[in-house]
Amino acid sequence: MKFKILLSTFFIFATATIFGQIGTRFPSEKKTVKDPVTGQKLTFLTTKSAGDSKTYPTHPQWTSDGEWLIFRSNRVKGEAMAVNEKSGIIVQVTEGGYNGTLCMAQKSMKLYFMRNGQDxxxxxxxxxxxxxxxDSKSGKMKSVSEYERVCGITNPEMGASGDMALDADEEIVYFRVGKEEAAKHLxxxxxxxxxxxxxxMGAGPGGIGSMNLKTGEFKHVISVPFQIGHIQSNIWNPGEIVFCWETGGKSPQRTWTVMADGTGLRPLYPEADYEWVTHEVVISKDExxxxxxGxxxxxxEKDVPVEVSESTGIRNPVNPGQESNWGATGTREKPTGLAIVNLRTREMIxxxxxxxxxxxxxxxxxxxGRWAVGDDFSRSLYLIDRKTNxxxxxxxxHKETASDHVHPTFNREGTKIEIQSAMLSEDNxxxxxxxVNVPKEWLKRKTK
Incomplete structure (x- = not known):
């Protein structure tokens, strides 16, 4: 009996070790269904209840060869996965965990992220x-050190977080620093x-630092008097950064841009008090x-936004922004919608x-520049032809009860959109x- 218990314990330990290794393969779960309302084809690359979620739309989703999508999952808790869009095969691509954003290079088959180290x-x-x-395909995986490289290690005083972005030249990463570090440069x-x-949320100061991936050299980019969030790079234009004043909702001035050398700090879209601006994302070299x-x-009668609850300050657990504390903002008394700002001319449409x-x-x-896409509170997804409107x-x-939102992101060619969905989820x-593919009849439209 004692031998059986020891053998069983060894098997569990060995199994956990094997399935925690980089390169571990999982069988395809790929399934194609028709949307019950629109009839559009939906290709689900994962279908199990394994805690999947995509990388935030501020960052690329596909690898540089366009064949794999990187995503978060609890198949191996705390590790990142990649799914091959054609075969559906899933491969574990980290070992030892990651912190924050997964940054996919677009010029090389590299993945960058932060990891909690010692002290x-x-x-x-x-x-x-x-x-x-x-090596995963051949079944001849080596030790994790053969695939991973430590590019640099931050000092604890920096208060660095995993809110990170990879520059267009793929030689530098930008990341958020802590309040104490930010204050030193303000x-x-x-x-x-x-x-x-x-x-x-939203109290400052906040700051952005950078690190050279080849030399490990750190530099301070900028400090501001508010909380920073959603750091992203312009992956077409080296040295250009976009970030936000993060409050969890309406900000006094949400969107900001700055260059990597700390120059050019300015509001990206100067917003009015009545405007609720959110979810900014660089979509092209200039936009x-x-x-x-809205x-x-x-x-x-009261001339104020309608509240979900009579009690002030009660947060809607499904859809945000209904609390009275946000003030008279986010209504349709003024123009609202999917806005696109030109970084060069500063014009907005x-x-x-x-x-x-x-x-x-x-x-x-x-x-x-052909298409725009957006979701709404109902988790519906809308495609816009920017030439014809x-x-x-x-x-x-896709179920309002889903653990997160749809978060649509185009591929580089502008032919398909990745989303995350609870449509097939048994627990909702x-x-x-x-x-989701851009419909063929739309792709065939003339671009002139």
């Missing part, structure tokens, strides 16, 4: 995906912002898409807006990785 130090890691995929006369809104929300109805409901919420666009619903029914919460 509160953060390691900036590089993974050679080409070697991982090749003029003492600058007034530090306090928390804003019912989520008690940033963002949502100007999700709050007006109580005509509204590409489209839903006729009713929350309005477009998480947004993206194709790099060639025509809008069509691609898919719906667990999400899967899903691909």
């Amino acid at each position: 509160n130090k953060m390691q900036v890691m590089e993974v050679n995906l080409a070697n991982v995929f090749a 003029d003492s006369e600058v007034v530090i912002e306090k928390n804003f809104g019912p989520r008690n 940033v898409a963002m949502a100007i929300m 999700h709050r109805k007006i109580d005509i 509204i590409a489209g807006q839903t006729k009713s409901g929350s309005g477009l919420w998480h947004v993206h666009g194709s790099a060639d 025509e809008m069509m619903m691609l898919t719906t029914g 919460r667990t999400m899967n990785i899903c691909i």
Whole structure:
């Protein structure tokens, strides 16, 4: 009996070790279904309830060869996965965990991220995906050190976080630093912002640092008097950064841009008090898409936004922004919708807006300027032809009870969109990785 217990314990330990190794392969779960409302084809690359979620739309989703999508998953808790879009095969691509954003290079088959090291130090890691995929396919995996490289290690005093972005030249990463580090580089006369809104977020100071992936050299980019979030690079233009004032909702001035040498700091889209701007994302060399929300109805008699609850400050657990504490903002008394700002001319256009409901919420666009896409509170997905302003619903029914939002992101060619969806989820919460193609009849349209 004792021998059996020992053998069983060894088997469990060995199995856990094997399935925690980089290069571990999982069988295809790929499944194609028709949207029950629109009839559009949906290709689910994962279908099991394994805690899948895609990388945020501010970052590329596909590897540089266009064949694999990187995503988060609990198949091996704390590790990242890649799924081959054609075969459906899933491969574990990290070993030892990661912290924050997964950054896919677009000029090489490399993956970058931060990892918690010893003594509160953060390691900036590089993974050679080409070697991982090749050895995983052959069944001859080596030790993890053969695939990973430590590019640099931050000092604990930096307070570095995994909110990280890879520069267009793929030689530098940008990341958020802590309040103490940010304060060191801020003029003492600058007034530090306090928390804003019912989520008690947004207080400063905040800062961005950079690290050279070849030399490990660190530099300070910028400090600001507010909380920084959603750091992203312009992957077509080296040295250009976009970030936000993060409050968890409406910000006094949401969107910002700065160059890697700290020059050119300015609001990306100077917003009015009544505008609720959110979910900015660089979509091409010269353009940033963002949502100007129109999700709050007006109580005509009281002349204030209608609240979900009579109690002030109660956060809607499904859809945000209904608390009275946000003030008179986010209504449709002024223009709202999927906005696209030109980084060079600073001109803004509204590409489209839903006729009713929350309005477009998480947004993206194709790099060639043909398409824009956005989801809404119902988790429906809308495609916009930027030349004709025509809008069509691609898919719906992805369940408002899902553990996260749809978060649409175009591939580099502008022919397909990745989303995360709970459509197939039995518990109505667990999400899967899903691909929605731009309809063929739209792709055939002349681009002139």
